[in-house]
Amino acid sequence: MLPFTVxxxxxxxxxxxxxxxxxxxxxxxxxxxxxxxxxxxxxxQELRINPNTAHKVVTSLTAEGVLLVHPGIGTVVAPPTAGxxxxxxxxxxxxLERLVVExxxxxxxxxxxxxxxxxxxRKLKGIQ
Amino acid sequence: MSAVLHILRxxxxxxxxxxxxxxxxxxxxxxxxxxxxxxxxxxxxxFMIGQVIPVIIQFILVVxxxxxxxxxxxxxFWRTRPISPGALLSAKLLFLLVVFAVPSLAVNLYIAxxxxxxxxxxxxxxIESTGMLLVEGLVAALVGSMTQSLIQAAAALLAGxxxxxxxxxxxxxxxxxxxxxxxxxxxxPRLAAVGLYxxxxxxxxxxxxxxxxxxxxxxxxxxxxxxxxxxxGTNWPVTITTAPTQLAGAPSxxxxxxxxxxxxxxxxxxxxxxxxxxxxxxxxxxxxTYSINAAARSVPEGRIVQLDSVSAGVVFENGxxxxxxxxxxxxxxxxxxxxxxxxxCRALGLAPPALENEKLQAHGLRLFSIANEKSKAFxxxxxxxxxxxxxxxxxxxxxxxxxxxxxASSVHGGQKWSVGKVSIVDGHAVADLRHLRLSSMLxxxxxxxxxxxxxxxxxxxxxxxxxxxxEFALSADRWNSADTPIWTLDINMKRIKFGDRWATGGSMVKxxxxxxxxxxxxxxxxxxxxxxxFSKTVTLENFQIPQAEDAPDSTPAPFWQ
Amino acid sequence: xxxxECDNLSRSFGRVPAVRELTLAIPExxxxxxxxxxxxGKTTLLKLLLNLLRPTGGTSRILGHESSRLTASxxxxxxxxxxxxxxxxxxxxAQLMEFCRPLYPTxxxxxxxxxxxxxxxxxDRPIKKLSRGxxxxxxxxxxxSYRPDLMVLDEPFGGLDPLVRxxxxxxxxxxxxxxxxxxxxVSSHDIDEVERLADDVGFLAGGRLLVxxxxxxxxxxxxxxxxxxxxxxPPAGRPAGWLEVKQPxxxxxxxxxxxxxxxxxxxxxxxxxxSTVSVHAMTLSEIFLVLARGHRDSAGKEAA
Numbered sequence: 001m002l003p004f005t006v007x008x009x010x011x012x013x014x015x016x017x018x019x020x021x022x023x024x025x026x027x028x029x030x031x032x033x034x035x036x037x038x039x040x041x042x043x044x045q046e047l048r049i050n051p052n053t054a055h056k057v058v059t060s061l062t063a064e065g066v067l068l069v070h071p072g073i074g075t076v077v078a079p080p081t082a083g084x085x086x087x088x089x090x091x092x093x094x095x096l097e098r099l100v101v102e103x104x105x106x107x108x109x110x111x112x113x114x115x116x117x118x119x120x121x122r123k124l125k126g127i128q
Numbered sequence: 129m130s131a132v133l134h135i136l137r138x139x140x141x142x143x144x145x146x147x148x149x150x151x152x153x154x155x156x157x158x159x160x161x162x163x164x165x166x167x168x169x170x171x172x173x174x175f176m177i178g179q180v181i182p183v184i185i186q187f188i189l190v191v192x193x194x195x196x197x198x199x200x201x202x203x204x205f206w207r208t209r210p211i212s213p214g215a216l217l218s219a220k221l222l223f224l225l226v227v228f229a230v231p232s233l234a235v236n237l238y239i240a241x242x243x244x245x246x247x248x249x250x251x252x253x254x255i256e257s258t259g260m261l262l263v264e265g266l267v268a269a270l271v272g273s274m275t276q277s278l279i280q281a282a283a284a285l286l287a288g289x290x291x292x293x294x295x296x297x298x299x300x301x302x303x304x305x306x307x308x309x310x311x312x313x314x315x316x317p318r319l320a321a322v323g324l325y326x327x328x329x330x331x332x333x334x335x336x337x338x339x340x341x342x343x344x345x346x347x348x349x350x351x352x353x354x355x356x357x358x359x360x361g362t363n364w365p366v367t368i369t370t371a372p373t374q375l376a377g378a379p380s381x382x383x384x385x386x387x388x389x390x391x392x393x394x395x396x397x398x399x400x401x402x403x404x405x406x407x408x409x410x411x412x413x414x415x416x417t418y419s420i421n422a423a424a425r426s427v428p429e430g431r432i433v434q435l436d437s438v439s440a441g442v443v444f445e446n447g448x449x450x451x452x453x454x455x456x457x458x459x460x461x462x463x464x465x466x467x468x469x470x471x472x473c474r475a476l477g478l479a480p481p482a483l484e485n486e487k488l489q490a491h492g493l494r495l496f497s498i499a500n501e502k503s504k505a506f507x508x509x510x511x512x513x514x515x516x517x518x519x520x521x522x523x524x525x526x527x528x529x530x531x532x533x534x535x536a537s538s539v540h541g542g543q544k545w546s547v548g549k550v551s552i553v554d555g556h557a558v559a560d561l562r563h564l565r566l567s568s569m570l571x572x573x574x575x576x577x578x579x580x581x582x583x584x585x586x587x588x589x590x591x592x593x594x595x596x597x598x599e600f601a602l603s604a605d606r607w608n609s610a611d612t613p614i615w616t617l618d619i620n621m622k623r624i625k626f627g628d629r630w631a632t633g634g635s636m637v638k639x640x641x642x643x644x645x646x647x648x649x650x651x652x653x654x655x656x657x658x659x660x661x662f663s664k665t666v667t668l669e670n671f672q673i674p675q676a677e678d679a680p681d682s683t684p685a686p687f688w689q
Numbered sequence: 690x691x692x693x694e695c696d697n698l699s700r701s702f703g704r705v706p707a708v709r710e711l712t713l714a715i716p717e718x719x720x721x722x723x724x725x726x727x728x729x730g731k732t733t734l735l736k737l738l739l740n741l742l743r744p745t746g747g748t749s750r751i752l753g754h755e756s757s758r759l760t761a762s763x764x765x766x767x768x769x770x771x772x773x774x775x776x777x778x779x780x781x782x783a784q785l786m787e788f789c790r791p792l793y794p795t796x797x798x799x800x801x802x803x804x805x806x807x808x809x810x811x812x813d814r815p816i817k818k819l820s821r822g823x824x825x826x827x828x829x830x831x832x833x834s835y836r837p838d839l840m841v842l843d844e845p846f847g848g849l850d851p852l853v854r855x856x857x858x859x860x861x862x863x864x865x866x867x868x869x870x871x872x873x874x875v876s877s878h879d880i881d882e883v884e885r886l887a888d889d890v891g892f893l894a895g896g897r898l899l900v901x902x903x904x905x906x907x908x909x910x911x912x913x914x915x916x917x918x919x920x921x922x923p924p925a926g927r928p929a930g931w932l933e934v935k936q937p938x939x940x941x942x943x944x945x946x947x948x949x950x951x952x953x954x955x956x957x958x959x960x961x962x963x964s965t966v967s968v969h970a971m972t973l974s975e976i977f978l979v980l981a982r983g984h985r986d987s988a989g990k991e992a993a
Binding site for chain 3: 138
Binding site: 008009010011012013014015041044045047048049050051052053105 | 858886
């Protein structure tokens with residue numbers, strides 16, 4: 001059993017969906033910082049995905065610093081990154097920009113976007 | 129090598145029961161008859177057990193084992209496994225050797241050794257048994273599926289048998305075998321089995337190939353199989369009567385017995401219960417058969433002359449000439465002819481008996497038959513009879529001498545004679561004999577000659593000899609069983625009835641045979657080889673064709689004593 | 690190194706071509722899904738690669754060796770499971786494993802035991818008495834147990850119920866886990882099963898390779914687009930990448946886009962100002978259908 005779930009949707013690359021699910025699980029607290037992250041093999045078998053893909057997921061999450069590899073212990077979930085709020089905000093910059101562009105394309109106005117953001121925030125907080 | 133053994137082990141596990149059955153059959157069949165623990169030779173049961181069932185099992189097993197891992201098609205299990213085609217083929221051939229060749233070879237070698245067979249015969253047997261197997265196996269490897277093969281084999285065999293029966297019925301002069309009776313008195317039964325079998329196999333393969341439309345392979349088969357079938361066919365009993373082939377190293381042939389005198393002793397006799405085939409229409413008609421007594425004299429030492437054919441012609445008083453068709457089916461066992469006892473005795477180192485001239489042993493010589501419808505034109509007429517007799521000269525020699533008592537046996541050169549029951553019936557001795565002979569279609573001389581089957585009855589002569597008393601008795605009558613071929617072993621049963629007692633250098637002893645006589649008796653078996661044929665023409669003046677007998681059920685004239 | 694290389698590979702059966710001048714290279718370590726309609730030549734291609742059939746033209750190499758020269762030692766590294774394959778019917782599963790084991794130096798007994806338990810295969814029933822699903826599992830078991838570098842599966846999911854299919858895939862995924870690259874080639878109509886697994890996809894139709902791409906790239910460029918607006922019409926010249934354009938009513942246009950990108954997105958928005966343009970991703974299954982239809986239509990046009 002995996003400590004997080006993935007709802008696969010057609011059309012998106014598998015690796016992206018899994019990566020997103022991991023990050024989401026960390027954000028909701030489902031995956032606690034410091035807890036053991038499943039091995040590539042387990043990931044592949046439980047999710048019925050190609051081991052190459054599973055490997056890619058772990059590699060990219062490790063490169064991003066979401067996961068840490070401790071020799072002798074294995075892969076663990078990294079603690080939330082230290083650093084200033086400004087740095088962390090900068091990490092989200094691209095996502096935010098994309099969100100705004102998309103919202104405008106769909107014809108949503110700023111208030112609606114903010115309301116939606118608040119809604120999701122509460123929802124995730126509620127899960128935690 | 130280990131891959132080969134690994135596959136062999138798998139195949140043995142797969143087909144173990146059938147393989148064991150096959151081994152059991154070949155052992156039982158061959159050894160059972162060799163040790164004489166089976167019921168007497170001859171008959172359907174013998175043939176089934178000895179020949180047909182092992183062949184069927186062998187066919188099924190060979191096909192099954194080759195097609196368990198087929199080399200044709202793209203679905204075979206082994207094709208994507210680390211098994212090389214060479215290893216696979218070796219394993220299959222090894223299976224065939226282990227299950228078929230080795231047991232039968234072991235048994236045959238044992239029999240051959242205990243029958244003192246020459247090395248050549250052993251080699252022939254080895255080549256035969258392995259060669260056959262390899263051909264079967266390779267052929268099975270090229271055919272796609274077993275079920276289809278079996279069905280087509282059965283169908284082809286059935287069709288072939290039906291067709292051959294039809295042909296044999298419509299064209300009897302072709303002397304084709306009668307398919308239902310497969311103990312063929314002719315050339316080697318082994319050849320017959322091979323011919324039949326490979327013919328059937330060829331038919332199956334060709335039918336199968338056509339059914340699966342692999343024309344290229346069909347042509348390849350035809351190219352290979354046609355000469356094989358032709359070879360088998362020409363060496364097969366399509367011609368049942370052939371002149372016996374000469375032995376390599378046969379005794380030198382001196383001048384033929386031209387000096388033999390043939391005498392015709394009138395009057396002619398008639399037998400009303402004859403049958404004649406009208407050459408014009410082919411119908412079989414009731415006929416009168418005319419015979420005349422004839423005797424032979426001055427047969428040289430160590431020789432027997434034997435009738436081959438008789439052709440007679442009459443020139444009637446009015447100049448009319450009538451030639452009758454040659455009579456080729458004569459049975460005149462010269463071994464029984466006391467005239468030839470002189471020759472026999474000299475060869476055996478005995479003083480020949482004193483024969484009174486008037487006691488010339490005469491035999492009925494069948495001259496000709498005339499259909500009842502036509503006989504009126506001939507009855508009672510007189511003329512000059514001229515008879516041309518074709519004789520075959522046989523050079524004989526003493527082959528074997530056995531004590532004339534039950535259980536005696538003699539082994540030499542791949543033959544074994546054993547004496548069964550010896551008894552006295554009506555004052556005459558009767559002996560049962562068993563003759564075993566190793567045959568091999570590859571060895572065409574010596575004990576294993578294939579052509580021994582034809583006129584085999586004439587190749588052996590039997591004399592009961594009591595040296596102590598200085599007496600002998602010639603065979604008077606004999607019964608032969610058909611040759612029962614059990615693969616390389618041929619079994620022939622004989623029952624010899626011996627005639628009157630004769631004193632060497634003296635005359636007939638008018639006392640019946642008794643057990644005391646037999647105590648000291650030896651059975652001498654003589655063996656003859658053909659030394660060629662010659663003709664003699666004898667004329668008889670003032671010959672009259674007799675009237676028909678009135679009694680409708682007149683007993684047939686004795687043709688031989 | 691490439692696990693598979695084909696160079697102008699062709700095979701005809703009589704006059705019917707099954708594979709036409711196919712050129713393809715599959716690098717090792719990838720999971721390659723070979724897709725295509727019935728009769729497209731997938732089975733023929735796989736048989737050509739494994740030397741079960743001889744090509745009528747061209748060459749192919751498998752694990753660096755020419756297909757026509759494959760020997761026993763190469764087959765020690767290849768596993769092959771196909772729907773129409775012969776198995777020794779008289780053997781039990783246990784006997785089959787016992788027969789295969791000595792043939793492979795890399796045989797992993799522990800893996801074999803684990804897989805047999807996972808597949809729930811009875812060890813003592815002869816193969817001819819096994820159900821179809823069990824038969825396929827037995828075949829897979831006897832191929833996975835020696836950890837082949839290349840696994841070739843030809844229509845392995847045909848007629849298997851979902852539970853068995855899942856076990857099958859689980860079994861496949863048992864394989865990788867050490868340093869050796871393991872290549873998988875799976876031909877299937879059942880694309881949903883391999884959707885998540887495939888790294889690369891090859892689409893075969895009429896004996897030709899129409900598409901050979903990574904699954905991500907394929908999924909990346911195919912979209913279904915629905916434009917809803919008043920009185921809209923597709924543009925006169927068909928824009929690049931537009932496939933299967935349909936207009937069910939005056940207000941709706943539906944199309945499949947085969948070259949989707951942010952630029953294509955902008956182009957759509959520009960073409961239909963004021964209309965709602967909704968774009969959806971497609972499964973490999975749906976993409977495959979579009980390609981199949983496209984090939985059939987173009988083949989029809991060729992014939993006409």
